[in-house]
Amino acid sequence: MKQIDILVPCYNEEAVLPQFYQRTCAVIDALPDYAFTFIFVNDGSRDQTLPILRQLHEKDKRVAYVSLSRNFGKEAAMLAGMDYAEGDALVIMDADLQDPPELLPDMIAWWEKGYRDVSARRRRREGETFFKKWSSHVYYRLLKKLSPVPVQEDVGDFRLLDRRCVKALCSLRECQRYTKGLFSWIGFEKKEILFDRPPRAAGKTKWNYWKLFNLAIDGITSFTTAPLRIAAFTGCFLAIVAAIYLVFIVLRTLLFGEDVPGYPSLISLILFIGGVQFTFMGILGEYVGRIYNESKGRPPYIVGESTREKK
Missing domain, CATH: 1.10.287 (Helix Hairpins)
Known part of the structure; x- marks a missing residue:
């Protein structure tokens, strides 16, 4: 039986964690041919995220968590989850349910066909302003023109990675990480699945325009001179x-x-x-x-x- 880890970076997600766990369990319970493990990474949350993760771990031994000593950012949290992953494949998901767990069967099916990086590409992005969508489109077009690495457009962190991809990403120990670009940099066979991204199920987004601007600067300076x-x-x-x-x-x-x-x-x-x-x-x-x-x-x-x- 193949082991699949589900990596979930968390920062102040108390409002949505129980709903995410229940909805994702409903999907993976319908896939009896695979053994699943949750790896929640608490990125220095200030709310009840960590106590909830402790409760989930006591309730379900499939749930593991890694709590960082402070808030290091999502990029570092994803690396921490990869370091602790042990499965044949790793799925990266956000806890806010904007990454629908119902796509997991399709991702696994394409992985079984030989693709090592199966990502979800956003066809529509509900709940986001016109300016955010437009600026994101302009940024990705600019980055694709400047960078020698073909960075995927409108593709976030929601993806299934084969074990070889995870090892390759873990070998890159740079501190100022731009993981969206690293996914493209490591190569391997890729497959994109289109989906309509829903709004957050609960809570508030942690990505304001200033943080997105800094992330964009990191992306440009990380992958092109x-x-x-x-x-x-x-x-x-x-x-x-x-x-x-x-x-x-x-x-x-x-x-x-x-x-x-x-x-x-x-x-x-x-x-x-x-x-x-x-x-x-x-x-x-x-x-x-x-x-x-x-x-x-x-x-x-x-x-x-x-x-x-x-x-």
């Missing part, structure tokens, strides 16, 4: 334009004896170039900051409590 190249090309272009304009001013003064006019335009040009320089310094700083953080060698997470041994 294109911003640095753009900065270099833009700097060269501005330098050439400035040199041509300088030659033009000097020749006009020598030939026609005119004074050099344009104090306001000169100040505007200086301010523009200064703004461009500061922007590119910020881009360079993002990459240097990532190098600095990775050079410390700190672990991506620290476990405070766990019901199972690390593999």
Whole structure:
């Protein structure tokens, strides 16, 4: 009998955890040919998430949990769950039921056909604003153009991973992780399943626009150096334009004896170039900051409590 682990990162999910557990159990109980294990990762929740996980573990030995010492973020929580996974396959799901458990049979069926990474692609996203959908679409198109790795569009973390994929992801120990890109980076045979993503069953989303913006920056700086190249090309272009304009001013003064006019335009040009320089310094700083953080060698997470041994 094949073992399938279900990894569920949790941060303040007390309102939806019992409903998620019951609904997912109804699906996996109808699949008697597989042995399932829940791996809940409590990412430093401040509500009753951890006590609920303790109760579920006492009630059902299929439920295991890993509680981190503080909130390290979803990316680190997913890595922690992968580190503790032991099954032949691993399914990553959110606890808010926006990832329907009813897709599990289809995912398993495609996995049995030889696909090692079976992901759920969002066809429609209910409960999200037009701006969020539009900005997400623009971001993925931009990332696909900049990155040499073909990152999947409108595909989140909801997927089934074969054991080989899990091992490959666990071998990547970078601290500032962008797992959506790592799924594509490791390769392997992939299959996408279309689904309509429902709104949250309960509770509030933890992803505000600022967190999504930071995640987008992590995605770009993790998988491409294109911003640095753009900065270099833009700097060269501005330098050439400035040199041509300088030659033009000097020749006009020598030939026609005119004074050099344009104090306001000169100040505007200086301010523009200064703004461009500061922007590119910020881009360079993002990459240097990532190098600095990775050079410390700190672990991506620290476990405070766990019901199972690390593999």
